[in-house]
Amino acid sequence: MIATVSNKTQPPIDAKAQVSEFMQSFQDQICAGLEELDGKAKFKQDQWQREEGGGGRSRVMTEGRIFEKGGVNFSEVYGSHLPPSILKQYPEAANQIFYATGTSMVLHPRNPYVPTVHLNYRYFQVGNIWWFGGGLDLTPYYGFAEDAQFLHKTLKAACDRHNPNYYPVFKAWCDDYFYLKHRGETRGVGGIFFDYQNSEPKLYKNSNDSPKAEQMSNDLTDFPERSWQEIFNFVQDCAGSFLKAYVPIAQRRQDTPFGERERDFQLYRRGRYVEFNLVYDRGTIFGLQTNGRTESILMSLPPLVRWEYDYHPEPDTPESELYELFLKPQDWINWNL
């Protein structure tokens, strides 16, 4: 798969330890930031071990001032039973010990004006094969272009510090990946998403996620080979931009008054989150396929959810505006507020 591996592109000997340490301190950092933001609830931690190798620490906050439920999970697993989805792409990885680590987070606020947010950054290594993946996406129940633009600008700034092509490709990838085909809706206002980032001089590969990101990546004829360290630096920078991107949005919306109507709509829309995670999400499927810890994998599911047959929002309401404006890919960076 990697024809020539220069020294520059090989991971350092302690790559796994470096990433693992970062993923844990990143978990610490966002948990501290979210506790400060919430001001009431604290995270409770469960440490767990996986029978076939590895383990993790799951942290959950419930009944907070802002967060009805929030989960931040660090895991580090290894084993020889690679899931079929990865074996298909890398048949040469069969019968080798794989290593995967990452930190993921989903927050379900109580106030319907505060958006749900998800992030996940992860690293995978087996033999000579390695890659980073991850991203962050925002799911509002009531949309504010100002919030979408602020989030995207913050993520773009992190991307642009490393490569000007990152943001446009990873933004398109996010729009396409977090898409509910059976609903014809994006999950929310997007953000960034990337996978299989390694030294191969190609931004997008090995996935059927996004024809648009693939085209944009193919158009970059002189995209350079990157070292392990360069990509790791980029991932750390993205991760580090989460609190900067989300906390101001949550603070701006946290005191917006709401009633039964807004709450009902939030519970209904949370159903889409469940549908996405159980039907499409690669992290969830990887976890269930590798006998991960079910409670940690499904920590992302909302505390309370409603399904209503054939619901459609009334025209010219904030609810219909969500569908018309915010559940479609938009150029938030250049949005005219």
Next chain:
Amino acid sequence: MIATVSNKTQPPIDAKAQVSEFMQSFQDQICAGLEELDGKAKFKQDQWQREEGGGGRSRVMTEGRIFEKGGVNFSEVYGSHLPPSILKQYPEAANQIFYATGTSMVLHPRNPYVPTVHLNYRYFQVGNIWWFGGGLDLTPYYGFAEDAQFLHKTLKAACDRHNPNYYPVFKAWCDDYFYLKHRGETRGVGGIFFDYQNSEPKLYKNSNDSPKAEQMSNDLTDFPERSWQEIFNFVQDCAGSFLKAYVPIAQRRQDTPFGERERDFQLYRRGRYVEFNLVYDRGTIFGLQTNGRTESILMSLPPLVRWEYDYHPEPDTPESELYELFLKPQDWINWNL
């Protein structure tokens, strides 16, 4: 796949029309029976057409006396884009027009002492290939061995009228099919489930659902070839036993008093129903893969659902009894009440 097709085993020329007519009258019959049982709410019908061919009629009841939400869906679809899951098994079916019809139902009662129930009977035909499938399974929130036994006895009686091997094999198949691997739990107390029933002299084939049913089927060395009509008669008999099996159970439990504790547990357990339908259910996946009508496919999802991180029932409670006794395969027919 079918080496020799005798006249006996070929479907009649009007097979599709016969099954379609039955599936519609079956929908009428169970809707009438459920409206009578509920006594308050009525089903509302949506007729819909599928762009690539076919359509259906979805009937939903909400806010009834017994049923918080109930959906009964008839559909009849055809087209040339066979889903990958079926193409894998029948590559010779590629580029032929397939036909699929069926009636499915899920009921979500409000009272946690009344069990949720699901049924689905279906028929598939493409070229020379045809089969019937379906089943019925019961999901209690608070378990009663008496109810489980009554249901199984009613289903066994319907099966036994056609072949003494049906019930044991289809009961085992149901236990294995309605199993949440990531939870280590059956969906409920089971019932019967079968698929790919045609004239090939084999009860179980073409699926990885149930090693136990496969073994039992392999042990039947003299299992006979069956005609299309024989299998259709059997399916009609199974379908006809639904009201007989479920109505007495619902009537027996409908007035049991309950409080917040039982309601909370019901909402929590409904999460398992969502997990099963979105992660494992063949009907749901077939529907989403064939661009079915999303609202009709996901009509089965509960009206209100709760997820709670790492919940475990207190020992020696009715809730823990559900896990220990009712979410495991049991020999309900010979259960000592």
